[in-house]
Amino acid sequence: MRFLNHASSFGLGGSLTSRLPNAEKIIAVTLGTGFGASFFRNRIPVINGKDVPAGGCLWDKDFKESFADEYFSTRWFLQKHFEKTGENNVSGVKDIVEENSESTKEIFAEFAENLSKFMLPYLQNFNADLLVLGGNISKSHPFFLSQLRDYWKNNNCDVETVVIEDTEEASILGSSFLFNEEFWKDAKEELPTR
Numbered sequence: 548m549r550f551l552n553h554a555s556s557f558g559l560g561g562s563l564t565s566r567l568p569n570a571e572k573i574i575a576v577t578l579g580t581g582f583g584a585s586f587f588r589n590r591i592p593v594i595n596g597k598d599v600p601a602g603g604c605l606w607d608k609d610f611k612e613s614f615a616d617e618y619f620s621t622r623w624f625l626q627k628h629f630e631k632t633g634e635n636n637v638s639g640v641k642d643i644v645e646e647n648s649e650s651t652k653e654i655f656a657e658f659a660e661n662l663s664k665f666m667l668p669y670l671q672n673f674n675a676d677l678l679v680l681g682g683n684i685s686k687s688h689p690f691f692l693s694q695l696r697d698y699w700k701n702n703n704c705d706v707e708t709v710v711i712e713d714t715e716e717a718s719i720l721g722s723s724f725l726f727n728e729e730f731w732k733d734a735k736e737e738l739p740t741r
Contacts, residue, residue, distance in 0.1 A: 549725040551734075553718060554583030555592050555603075560721030561679035561711040562590060570677035570707070574670065577714060579682035582606045582619040586673060591733050598673045610665050618661050621684065627654045644687045655690035662691070663698035670699065670706050677707050681714035 551559065558575025573590070577583035584605035586593045594603035606616040617623060624640045631650040637643055643651050670678065680688065688710045696708060711717045725731055 549731065549735075551592070551722060551725055552583075552585075553577070555585040556718040556721035557583070557681050557711070557714055558585035558587060558679055558721065559590060559592070559724055560717035560719065561681055561709070562587060562677065563720060563724065564711070564717065572673055572675045573677045573679060574666075574673060574675045575679040575681070576605070576666075577682035578619055578680065578684035579714075580621055582616045583682070590730070592737055594737065600669065605665075605669065608665075610661070615665060618665070619658075619684075624654060624658070624684070627657065640684050640687055644690065651690070655687070656694065659691035659694035660698075663695045666695075667699060667702055667704060670704050675706050677709065679709055679711060681711045681717060683714075685710050685714075686712060 554575065554577050557577055558573065561575055562570065562573045571589055573587040575585045575587070582605060584603070586599045586603045592603065593599050595601075600608055606614070608615050610618055621640055624643055625637065628637055628643050628650065629635055631653060637646070643654060666678070669675075680692075692708065692710065699706060725734070
């Protein structure tokens with residue numbers, strides 16, 4: 548049996564189908580129910596090192612008054628929507644997008660500001676060539692992606708950023724790549740043993 552966690556499977560699959568097939572350093576992020584992340588060097592998952600956060604994860608890293616998962620998940624969007632409208636009539640980010648109201652734009656502007664500031668030091672420290680975004684929240688990228696790119700560019704971080712619309716397909720592709728014997732020989736040495 549060969550196993551790779553969901554964020555890593557997505558990142559691997561997303562990197563294999565991206566417009567930058569030769570990117571050396573890749574960070575993949577899933578934005579949805581939770582905040583998943585994975586780091587790759589030459590498509591091999593990286594979970595340790597001075598340029599990678601502990602465990603190769605970002606969800607548990609400090610941000611503002613809490614930790615990242617509290618700011619980059621569906622829960623945050625639902626809470627922000629309630630704070631701005633006083634209404635509890637949405638079940639997910641898709642509903643907020645479909646409203647396309649002034650509060651929608653304000654929520655996404657705050658989300659983009661938070662995500663761009665949070666990700667910048669990780670992108671710079673890893674010297675990432677490519678950032679791969681997936682998950683249901685990433686489907687609303689017209690509301691936030693240009694703001695992310697502008698912030699990073701203004702802070703001397705010119706990372707190529709792609710959105711993978713079908714996160715599940717990318718995850719399946721990444722999982723199946725575990726049976727590429729050449730990849731597995733290198734990858735298994737980098738993965739946790741328990």
